[in-house]
Amino acid sequence: MTHPATMTLPPAPPTTAPQAPAAMSRVSASIGSRVLAAAVPLLLLFLAACGGGAPAAPPRTVTVLAAASLTEVFTTLGRDFETGRPGTTVVLSFAGSSSLAAQINAGAPADVFAAASMATMKPVVDAGSTAAEPVVFARNQLVIAVPRGNPRGVTGLTDLARPGVKVALCAPPVPCGAAARTALAAAGVALTPVTLEQDVKATLAKLRLGEVDAALVYRTDAAAASDQVAAVEFPESAAAVNEYPIVALAGAPNPGGAAAFVAYVRSPAGVAALSAAGFQPP
Amino acid sequence: MRTPRRRVTPDRGVSAGRGPRGLLVPAAVGLAFLVLPLVGLVLRAPWSTLPGRLADPAVLAALRLSLLTATVATAVCLVLGVPLAYLLARVPFPGRGVVRALVMLPLVLPPVVGGVALLLVLGRRGLVGSHLASWFGVSLPFTPAAVVLAEAFVAMPFLVIAVEGALRGADQRYEDAAATLGAGRWTTLGRVTLPLVAPGLAAGAVLCWARALGEFGATITFAGSFPGRTQTMPLAVYLALETDPADAVVLSLVLLGVSVAILAGLRERWLPSR
Numbered sequence: 191m192t193h194p195a196t197m198t199l200p201p202a203p204p205t206t207a208p209q210a211p212a213a214m215s216r217v218s219a220s221i222g223s224r225v226l227a228a229a230v231p232l233l234l235l236f237l238a239a240c241g242g243g244a245p246a247a248p249p250r251t252v253t254v255l256a257a258a259s260l261t262e263v264f265t266t267l268g269r270d271f272e273t274g275r276p277g278t279t280v281v282l283s284f285a286g287s288s289s290l291a292a293q294i295n296a297g298a299p300a301d302v303f304a305a306a307s308m309a310t311m312k313p314v315v316d317a318g319s320t321a322a323e324p325v326v327f328a329r330n331q332l333v334i335a336v337p338r339g340n341p342r343g344v345t346g347l348t349d350l351a352r353p354g355v356k357v358a359l360c361a362p363p364v365p366c367g368a369a370a371r372t373a374l375a376a377a378g379v380a381l382t383p384v385t386l387e388q389d390v391k392a393t394l395a396k397l398r399l400g401e402v403d404a405a406l407v408y409r410t411d412a413a414a415a416s417d418q419v420a421a422v423e424f425p426e427s428a429a430a431v432n433e434y435p436i437v438a439l440a441g442a443p444n445p446g447g448a449a450a451f452v453a454y455v456r457s458p459a460g461v462a463a464l465s466a467a468g469f470q471p472p
Numbered sequence: 473m474r475t476p477r478r479r480v481t482p483d484r485g486v487s488a489g490r491g492p493r494g495l496l497v498p499a500a501v502g503l504a505f506l507v508l509p510l511v512g513l514v515l516r517a518p519w520s521t522l523p524g525r526l527a528d529p530a531v532l533a534a535l536r537l538s539l540l541t542a543t544v545a546t547a548v549c550l551v552l553g554v555p556l557a558y559l560l561a562r563v564p565f566p567g568r569g570v571v572r573a574l575v576m577l578p579l580v581l582p583p584v585v586g587g588v589a590l591l592l593v594l595g596r597r598g599l600v601g602s603h604l605a606s607w608f609g610v611s612l613p614f615t616p617a618a619v620v621l622a623e624a625f626v627a628m629p630f631l632v633i634a635v636e637g638a639l640r641g642a643d644q645r646y647e648d649a650a651a652t653l654g655a656g657r658w659t660t661l662g663r664v665t666l667p668l669v670a671p672g673l674a675a676g677a678v679l680c681w682a683r684a685l686g687e688f689g690a691t692i693t694f695a696g697s698f699p700g701r702t703q704t705m706p707l708a709v710y711l712a713l714e715t716d717p718a719d720a721v722v723l724s725l726v727l728l729g730v731s732v733a734i735l736a737g738l739r740e741r742w743l744p745s746r
Contacts (some may be wrong), residue, residue, distance in 0.1 A: 286714075288714045288715065289714050291714075292713060292714045292717075356611075356614070358696075361697070361711065363711070363714050363715045383698070384613075384614035384696060384698065385614050385696030385697055385698050385702070386696075386697055386698055386699075387696070387697065388692075388697070388711075396696065399591065399595060399597070400595070400596050400597040401591070401595055401596050401597075401613045401614070
């Protein structure tokens with residue numbers, strides 16, 4: 191029995207082979223340390239930038255956190271505000287009011303907060319996160335949103351409790367969910383929805399996707415989606431009218447911009463845009 | 473033939489001093505970055521009210537739903553994923569690389585995209601879902617079954633990777649020997665191949681279960697959120713953060729405990745003692 195491997199093994203390579211990796215590792219080590227030396231200051235710079243280090247120029251950005259139901263009208267108002275003040279940018283973030291309130295109290299850098307209920311504004315005021323007293327700038331109430339043509343023939347809240355009718359509501363902490371709960375209690379209707387969504391637009395989306403037969407949303411949301419959605423008014427919604435407060439925030443990076451935006455929303459131009467979207471005056 | 477088996481380990485004395493010292497600082501920062509948030513979670517936990525908060529029926533409902541759906545999702549992944557892994561590991565066929573890439577896609581896909589895709593296919597008006605509704609009267613969204621599907625969608629690649637790796641590493645000569653001894657294909661699979669890859673299979677199943685337990689994006693998109701029906705632990709954590717942050721911490725602690733238990737159970741695989 192012979193060992194072919196030992197017979198064919200050339201004598202030279204074993205002596206030269208180990209040198210090559212050694213040289214390579216020296217080169218790669220020096221490249222590595224150079225990369226590291228360059229990367230660490232960059233990383234620190236990045237962290238400093240993210241951490242909100244003092245900017246050189248005065249801030250020209252107004253950051254507005256607004257209830258999801260304000261999506262369309264505040265997008266319009268933000269654009270108009272920018273047009274009147276060249277160089278200013280309005281950054282809008284829409285979500286459920288309770289979610290935004292939690293973000294603000296956790297230190298989210300924002301200038302203005304517009305909520306869909308006094309109840310969701312309260313924790314922000316209580317935490318001392320506001321720069322002024324919140325003012326109510328609009329009111330809104332619920333409708334039953336159904337697909338266009340109302341295929342299930344929904345005429346009121348009692349129809350939503352019929353077997354086989356799938357309903358989406360907002361979660362109770364969100365203003366539209368709190369209002370839905372109040373309205374259903376006023377009507378004496380016990381309803382088991384299929385889902386409790388995090389903001390009114392998510393609730394409406396489940397209807398637009400065809401996954402539910404009806405959703406309790408604001409009149410303004412149904413109007414904004416009128417290409418797909420019809421609104422069924424119901425009397426009990428009068429028991430659950432939401433007041434929308436707006437306020438400049440204490441930690442605002444741009445306090446001047448914050449006050450200007452709040453004033454703009456309450457100006458005749460702002461009131462006209464809100465009323466065109468279907469909001470009621472305060 | 474009687475030489476004792478020895479584990480080959482690199483000489484630690486030589487390798488320890490070789491790396492550039494400068495690596496120590498970013499390495500320490502990296503470690504702190506990964507560990508400190510979890511330490512903060514433990515430190516900020518409302519320990520005095522913990523038992524009462526854990527006994528809250530809403531918490532228990534979310535926990536029960538999470539454990540149930542993650543377990544069923546893992547079973548679904550085992551039934552469908554093991555044959556897929558076998559195919560990828562053992563059966564050469566044209567386009568195998570493409571199939572493997574497709575199987576791995578949910579691994580790199582944002583889960584919320586998976587949820588939207590599931591909705592468009594299995595939703596009430598979806599490509600398949602509309603037929604399910606009209607033929608069988610079955611509607612998947614907003615049901616625990618939808619939670620299971622969402623979890624299985626994101627978790628199955630973990631199982632397939634683990635089982636395929638184990639199958640590739642297993643010595644096929646045992647299967648050949650079984651075949652020469654007259655064992656049929658199913659017998660060989662059940663009595664030889666699967667026992668051979670059992671450790672990999674178990675690790676893959678646990679990993680799959682853990683991923684299913686943590687699923688958020690696909691679940692909230694495809695299954696919605698309703699307490700006791702589709703609101704799993706991660707959804708409950710997210711919701712609790714808005715209303716009662718202390719509750720969110722408690723729920724997070726439970727999930728952290730489960731994760732640590734998984735890590736402890738798999739320490740032989742992931743944390744080699746030397």
